[in-house]
Amino acid sequence: MKRDSRLSGVLHVLLHMAQQPGPFTSETLARAMATNPVVIRRIMAGLRDLGYVGSEKGHGGGWTLACDLSKVTLRDVYAALGSPSLLAMGNRTEAPGCLVEQAVNAALDQAFGDAQALLLSRFGEVTLAMLGDDLRKRVGSRKLQGMSAHGA
Amino acid sequence: MKRDSRLSGVLHVLLHMAQQPGPFTSETLARAMATNPVVIRRIMAGLRDLGYVGSEKGHGGGWTLACDLSKVTLRDVYAALGSPSLLAMGNRTEAPGCLVEQAVNAALDQAFGDAQALLLSRFGEVTLAMLGDDLRKRVGSRKLQGMSAHGA
DNA sequence: CGATCATGTAACATATAAAGTTACATGAAA
DNA sequence: TTTCATGTAACTTTATATGTTACATGATCG
Incomplete structure (x- = not known):
């Protein structure tokens, strides 16, 4: 599978929004991230449903922050994305009859579980x-070097 | 992306091999894992190159264990597979010019790095x-329940 | 030596999931 | 009522693991 960069992407959007008052259109945000407006709407949908951001249609519409940034963690944002898989690896068979595979799964699940919990x-x-x-x-x-936030 | 199960698979193979004397053909091992002989050869290639297993062609050929099982760790086996990605998530851009993305990457990389190191x-x-x-x-x-290692 | 067996590997096919794109419906503001 | 912006379905593209076919290489058996 391709590497999932939705968390990275949505955090980028939120942080951009926090730098200046909104609202921001999906079009604007997409340009800032070199992607497509529909991608923005897609990754923002879960955050809207949980009330972290708001969206308005029509003239003057767009996305606005609607939460206390000091109260929302990366874990909340991750959950808003639908809690996608964290690990790129997994077991061949989840509930194997073969005892050999059960032993392998047990060892790997221990390590996988620890890593996921830490993350x-x-x-x-x-x-x-x-x-x-x-x-x-x-x-x-x-700024001390005379460059802007988006400077090369 | 699809979940990577090569580590799980190759461990399954090695543990099966440890249960009885070899050699084992790719055909035999593939049947035990419900997969294709070429898949077995593929995931075993790295272990052969590192000397953890040996392979012989022709009549009576096949795969044999060639290491001290108490000396080889899952990490060694993982490395023999070519150290594939552990995490399903990553940053949108690795070396971004945008400071916003740099800040996001820094936070995520910290968490990702910790989780990978733990794993x-x-x-x-x-x-x-x-x-x-x-x-x-x-x-x-x-056995206390009267069943075999591969029992239903 | 030639037939058979088994690995080694390239090439191609399939499956899955993220990312990108197009199209259009919905609803709000000018 | 026109324009703007989101909401969403459907499709395409891309990446990667997995599965399959085909054939070359080399070892053993007769």
Whole structure:
């Protein structure tokens, strides 16, 4: 399978939105991410359903942030995407009759479970506000070099 | 992307081989795993190159174990497969000019890196011999119920 | 030596899932 | 009522694992 970059993408969108007042059209956000407006709507749908963002149709419509950035973690955003698979590997057969495969599965599941739990835990420790703070630092140090946030 | 089950598959093969003296043809191993002989050869190629198994052509040929099972870990086997991606998720762009994406990548890379490191560490703690021991326990308890290792 | 067996490998086919695209319906504002 | 923007279905493209066919290579058996 292709590598899933939806979390990366939706975080990019949210952080862009946090930099200035909205609303933002899917068209605008898509241009900023070099992708298609429909892709934006797709990855934002879950966040809208959970109330993290709002969307309005028609003139002056678009997407707006609708949550406290210091309260929403990467784990919340991940869940809003539908909690897609975290690991690229898995067992050949989930409930095998073969004891050999059961032994292999048991060992792998232990390791897989630990890694998934750690990843989710790390996601839970990072809020969108923290990402924003980090971004501000990066902008600050780049300004010292006379470059803009999107500068080459 | 489809879930990668090569590690699961190759461990299954190795553990089957450890249960009785070889050699085993790709044909035989493929039947035990409900797959194709070429798939067996493919996932075993890396292990052969590293000397964990041997292969012989012609009459009486096939695959044989060629390592100390108590010395080879799941991590070694994983490496022999070519160290395929562990995580199903990744960043949209690896080296972005956009500072927003850099901030997102930094946060995600931290979490991804931790999870990968933990997974590799867990793999490194489990030897093939340990899998064999676990299998023997499973066979033992199933025998108490009057069933065979491949029983329904 | 020649037939058979088994691996080695390239080439092609299939399956799955993300990402991108097109088309059109829905609804809000000018 | 025209225009704008989202909502969504359907289709295409791309990437990757898996499965399959075909054939070359080399070893053993007769």
